[in-house]
Amino acid sequence: MTIESVVWDEWYPVAIAEDVTPCKVYKTRLLGHSIEYACDADGRVTAWHGNAERTPCKALTRYHTHWVSLGDPPERFFALPEFDEPDRRTLGGGSMTVHVSGLRAIENFLDMAHFPYVHDGFLGAEPYTDVLPYDVSIEPPGEIFARNCRFFQPRGASTSNDGGYDTDYIYRVTRPYVALLYKSSPHHPGRMDVIGLFVQPLTEEWCRAHTLLLYLDETTPDSGLRLFQQTIFGQDLMLLSNEIPKKLPLDSRFEIPVRADAMSMAYRRWLDQRGVRYGTYRELEAQAMPAPAGQTLTRAVA
Amino acid sequence: MSEALNSAWFPVAGAHDLAERHIFAGELHNVELALWRDDDGCVNAWDNRCCHRGARLTLGANTGHRVRCQYHGWQYRSGDGQCIVLPAASQTPPPTSVCAHTFAAVERNDLVWVNLNLPAGHPACPPQGDWLIAEPGAGRTQRALQSFVLHAGAATALAGVQRYAAFDARLSGDPSVALRSSPRAVHLSWNEDGQALQLFFLLQPARTDKTLVHAVLEAPADAVALGPWPARHQAAMKRLRHRLIDEGRVSDVPLSTADDAYVPPPPQPKVRQRGSERLLKARVTRVTEVAQDIRSFELEPEDQGDIGALADFIPGAHIDVLTPAGLLRQYSIVSAPGEINAGSARGVRGVTIAVKREPDSRGGSASMHGQIREGAIVEVSRPKNHFRLANSGGALFLAAGIGVTPLLSMAGQMAATGRLHALHYFSRGAAHVAFRERLDALQDVHLHLGLSPEATLAQIQSILATMDPQMDIYVCGPRPFLDAIVGAAQALGLGADRVHFELFSNTISHQNDKPFKVRLARSGVELNVPVGQSLSDVLSEHGIAVETSCEQGVCGTCMVTVLEGTPEHRDVYLSEDEKRAGHCMQACVSRSASEMLVLDL
């Protein structure tokens, strides 16, 4: 299949830097293609197709992560000023493979309403289930932001154990398969911890989720921070594996949103407007679901 | 029923497979099924997919009368599959579009049968001759044995099952065994130890490469013969399966799985009436004078198929009742969910409503008082859960007159779960105070009898000024009572979102709405959009179809183009720029700032 440029000409993560042993060749897949990559003794990454010709691909390291592109990606990377803050810890959360479209993994990352059910006792709990209205906007250079998000969390971080408190969140989508969240730091009131979800689309229905943690925490060891993150992701994993269809439907008559889903609706709409097809469920076209009446904006029906 | 629809009934499980508080996972024609039985025995067969984000319902929980999805906790009720609890927006009744995709299901021959082409509630019919099975004869019983998976298409599975007798020690070599076969079933009959026995094998096409073989044993009703059959049948099927695998006809492991490709359920006939609009027959089991001019009516479902229809609701709910005068009226439920009426002969769960005889009644309440006696059958809706308790915090209940009815049910819930609550009941006099026994069961009840409007207002102000700050306020009573409370709350600086009141109208508060006109540019038709009705509702009433989905202004489906006028946007779909430009709007929630809107319809 021909993959649309907005997806093909883009950088994708293949590994968190600390997880790659120098001078070892790793095999993986990207957008359905076999690729291989390796780091030399100085940590420089190179990548190539897993075919006989071993055609080279573009590769670079940014934000403690190795990125590969099969096409012609933009020069400019997304901004992440927190990465350069000297008092921050930078570490990976451990990468995991999930049998679902990477777009669904991103959407799950942007959602709070599931906290009391999937992350019960950690990021949420009954009866504090209402999602208060928050603000969604598109900000330059074409990124989606959700601000003023707030949720009561019994244990929102690995070191919280004082009965829970309201956590503030900001969500940000920079690329179809790249999202970040910012959440109130328990140690540094007024500042936020950053978690990046960098998703590698192995195929349309398989993805590998790489997590980057940029934390303000002087005391917890790396393994402690990772353990908490893995617990949270492990809880999401079973849900993501059980979402059907595996690809993300963009038609809101097929999957019905509510007000709490404003950010995920903005994300689906943003994908649609950019012409993202890879990883989306398009079989509804074949069943001839007619487009809603009275539409004037360009809006491809999934 | 048409031939095509009729022939689409298939067995999908043994009756025993639907265990209590369990969700059974099934598959038919590559469509995944979630099958479950509610606490009253009613069987539900649904597409195994929550319509929110596609999570498998089999990952969720059967809580007795509902399925709760594991992803966001959405709860779908038994019967019509309507979502009635949506935790992210706990105060708003979920949109009616949020509903499980139901299939007609029936229990017959100790099996569960499903028809993917028909919705739940559709009358069932006996399986066609193709299945070779009928109801058991007099003095005989049918019992489903273990269902077996064969990883092969239906034709191969059928050929395999026809060889069954050879794999059972007593049947093999028994010349009296008679075999009949059809494309979907095999029937064995024989005599054993002086008893006539029959085995029916029914083949369910789970997937194109996977067939489920259901087996039903028919024997004399008192038969001890049944005892060893579960193990005997399992042993025979295991041997048969093993041989078929050895012969290469059937695979040992799955050839494909549901994860390989999603198959949506087939479309259903559009004439389907929404479950929440259908009225069901209810028997009046008791009528009681609970106060002057106030009668309570205890109701329970009359038909077996509706047995659980009134068992589950959220306190504060009401039902629609078709009164003898022919008018549809709303009456709040005073009882707690799941109560078995004292007057019930069958021990069926029902509801108690209260009706006040209004002097200027157009006939609704007068006809209820005048004509409904014990034993009468009335038509009622399933409970409608529009008025709800907030999830957390305490509750201050303010009731006037008959308005005490929904608040009593809510207060009962607060008491049962040990939550902070208080009830203030304003009434004309002691003779008008209803449900004294229910009041006695509550924590903190205050009666205010015979107060003038001025005294009532003063009392309200005093109550609100001294109320526990952890409480929300729940009000039910006549309009002036409500207005007095809203005004007093505002004056005391209490947030408007802490005052909840029962409005017998659909969902979103219409407090600041203005009516407006729309002109449809293409036809020239002009319509009024009154307060309390959405633009999409008005359009739909006049035959102009605008498709809706979320009904909350989130999804963008109902977008219409605005040619003139200034829309008042209440959605979260459009961007700020789009809203400012005012060229389009969401018809399900948005209204108009100008007197008239011209739409491109």
Add this chain to the structure above:
Amino acid sequence: MITLYDYELSGNCYKVRLFLEILKIPYVKHPVEFYPGFEHKSDALLALNPLGQLPILDDAGFVMRDAQAILSYLAQRYAPGSHWYPVLDARRLGETNMWLAFANELTATSSAARLQQLFEFELDADKARRGAYRLFRILDEHLWLSERQPDGGWLCTGGQPTIADLACFPYVMLAPEGGISLLDFPALRRWTDRVKRIAGFTVMAGIFPASPSRQQAPTEHGAITM
């Protein structure tokens, strides 16, 4: 005080955590980063368990490996004479050990498929999945008959769960993370509900609680659980 060398996402560690919660035995977790750190292969951990596996239990200096063995020790030490490990009845003891051994087969298949799928461990996942499927079928057929006995419903006879049920439970529940669906195993799925309803049951990431049974008290929160 018991110390458990534990990894949150490990089903084998969860078996021990689950039993400790059910028996209400206090313990301290010593987290070991199985992935991506491979800490279980570090010198410090190899000194405790030369097989380089988790869980490891240290009960006041008495150190044990192997989840099944740990369960039998905990049962006999802290709940002697209970239904969890019926040492006095030879047949039931035999049954329990039979199904404890079966749990190891599940680790070799279902858990292996999961490790390959989640963490990209180098394992033959297809072979592991086929193996798990066959084992689940055996469990399902056994439980289908067990359900029909008056003292049935569990892996062993006697009408009550044993540590064998706890030992087999995690890699049945987590099987979908290795690409194995439980769709073909209705009796097995019903058994997982029964295990979830054991008093003191606790979850791990990827496993969710069952609703209360009709006999159990409904949970307390207000309108939500009505």
